[in-house]
Structures are given as structure tokens and as C-alpha cells.
Amino acid sequence: MVRLSRRQGYLIVLGLIFLFLLASSTVSTTAVIAGHNSNRPASVSLADVPVLNYHKVDALHHALSIPSEEFEEQMAYLSRNGFTTITPDALMAYLNHGKALPEKPILITFDDGYLDNFTNAYPIMKKYGFTATIFLVTSLVGHDERFMTWDQVRMMQQDGFVFGSHTVSHTPLTKLSREQAMDELVNSRKEIEQQLGSKPKYFAYPTGAYNLPVEELVKQAGYRAAFTIRYGQAGTESNPYALERIPIFKGQQTFRSFFVRLNAAPVLERFGLIRN
Numbered sequence: 201m202v203r204l205s206r207r208q209g210y211l212i213v214l215g216l217i218f219l220f221l222l223a224s225s226t227v228s229t230t231a232v233i234a235g236h237n238s239n240r241p242a243s244v245s246l247a248d249v250p251v252l253n254y255h256k257v258d259a260l261h262h263a264l265s266i267p268s269e270e271f272e273e274q275m276a277y278l279s280r281n282g283f284t285t286i287t288p289d290a291l292m293a294y295l296n297h298g299k300a301l302p303e304k305p306i307l308i309t310f311d312d313g314y315l316d317n318f319t320n321a322y323p324i325m326k327k328y329g330f331t332a333t334i335f336l337v338t339s340l341v342g343h344d345e346r347f348m349t350w351d352q353v354r355m356m357q358q359d360g361f362v363f364g365s366h367t368v369s370h371t372p373l374t375k376l377s378r379e380q381a382m383d384e385l386v387n388s389r390k391e392i393e394q395q396l397g398s399k400p401k402y403f404a405y406p407t408g409a410y411n412l413p414v415e416e417l418v419k420q421a422g423y424r425a426a427f428t429i430r431y432g433q434a435g436t437e438s439n440p441y442a443l444e445r446i447p448i449f450k451g452q453q454t455f456r457s458f459f460v461r462l463n464a465a466p467v468l469e470r471f472g473l474i475r476n
């Protein structure tokens with residue numbers, strides 16, 4: 201009985217937070233358009249950082265495929281609201297050494313390395329002066345027409361995009377033997393180094409699956425940090441080998457869902473409802 205009512209209380213609190221955020225979305229959008237958000241205090245030194253996670257920017261019938269127009273709507277929102285995209289290096293310098301970030305930092309990531317990241321997302325991001333970090337599956341990039349070629353990857357790299365590893369074969373590392381998992385981590389790292397000229401420093405877990413032994417292998421393979429698909433923001437209390445992200449999905453109201461997922465994370469953290 202107690203358990204049930206606590207659960208109900210939790211759901212009610214969550215519901216209220218989401219309702220509040222939904223209600224305030226119109227207001228804040230209006231305020232931004234009217235230009236009333238320019239003099240907010242710059243006191244965000246210890247704030248957590250949102251890390252968005254996308255996969256495809258395309259019109260496929262799939263929750264992980266955001267149509268170009270909707271992706272652009274989201275980038276336009278970030279731009280209007282003063283967000284600056286950062287690199288994982290800047291994020292880690294901030295988390296580890298308190299090195300200052302821009303006032304409203306955001307790290308935008310893509311997993312897998314789909315061709316549409318180059319053809320659809322890249323031009324839109326360039327238009328808004330944004331960059332992203334893309335985690336590549338090295339057996340697919342340059343080998344499968346649904347994925348980018350290495351030339352395309354290099355072109356984006358020259359524009360400030362960062363590339364990390366998402367393994368060789370996209371097998372969840374928790375399903376592999378220690379040796380197999382290490383091969384995935386090391387061989388994808390080598391391939392990216394050969395193609396791009398420097399060792400990738402960051403990793404994203406295929407399907408988000410990880411555990412302590414896997415984290416340890418990622419560290420041993422030489423990566424500085426790893427990203428999960430656990431909902432939340434990256435902060436000084438985060439485990440650098442299990443960094444939270446905010447996965448973005450297509451839905452009936454993609455922008456509203458994007459808005460709520462982006463803006464609810466700090467509120468939920470404040471109430472201790474995520475990351476414990």
C-alpha cells in the first residue's frame with residue numbers, strides 16, 4: 201500500500217512538473233521572440249550541461265529519425281535561446297577542472313554515423329553555427345551506403361565536428377567476452393585514428409548497454425569518457441564513463457517533446473528525481 205501511494209505521489213509530482221513546463225513553453229517562446237531574455241545573469245558556473253542525442257535526420261517512419269524540418273526547428277530554438285555548441289574536450293575540461301564554458305553550453309551528439317548526418321543535419325547545423333560530435337560504427341562508415349564515407353567525415357571534421365567511437369560492429373559490449381569487447385574498443389579506435397589522423401578520445405555505448413567491467417575496458421582502451429543513453433545532464437557528479445544524455449525522439453509533437461526533455465532535466469535533477 202505504502203509503495204503504491206509513494207509511486208502515485210511521484211507520478212503526480214512528475215505530472216505537475218511537466219504541466220508547468222508545457223504551460224511555460226509558450227510564454228518562454230514568446231519572450232524569446234520579443235527579445236526579453238538577453239539580460240539573464242551569467243552565474244551558471246556549476247550548472248550541469250545538456251548533451252542531446254540524435255541518430256538520424258530523415259523522414260523515415262522511425263522514432264529515431266527526426267525529419268529535417270523538425271530538426272531545423274530544434275536548432276533554431278537553440279540558436280534563438282542563446283545556446284552555444286561545445287566539444288567533448290570542453291565538456292571534460294569543465295567537469296574535471298572547472299574550465300569555463302559559454303553561458304548556455306550544449307553538446308549535440310549523433311550515434312552510428314548515418315549518411316543523413318552529412319546530407320541533412322550538417323547543412324542545418326552549419327547555418328546556425330553549430331557543431332556536433334558523432335560516434336561512428338567503423339564497420340559501417342565507408343562500407344555501407346546508408347552511412348557516411350570517410351571523405352564526408354573528414355569534411356565535417358574540418359568544420360569543427362568531432363568523431364568518437366561507437367565500436368566496430370555495434371554489438372552491445374555487455375553481450376561480449378572481455379576479449380571481444382576489447383577488440384571492438386581498440387580496433388574502432390585504430391580505424392578512426394588511421395582515417396582522421398588522431399585517436400578518438402570519446403566513446404558511446406552501442407544500444408546504451410554498459411556495466412562496471414565494460415566501463416573499465418573503455419578506460420583501459422584509452423578513452424577519456426563515455427556516453428550512455430540514460431536520461432539526464434552531464435555534471436560534476438556524473439561518472440565520466442557513464443555520462444547522461446538527452447535522447448531526442450520523433451513523436452506526434454516532436455518539438456514539444458524536445459522542449460520538455462531539454463528543459464525538464466534540470467528540474468528533475470533539482471528534485472532528485474533523476475541521477476541518484
Ligand SMILES: [Zn+2]
Pocket residue numbers: 311312366370405406407
Ligand atoms: Zn547506436
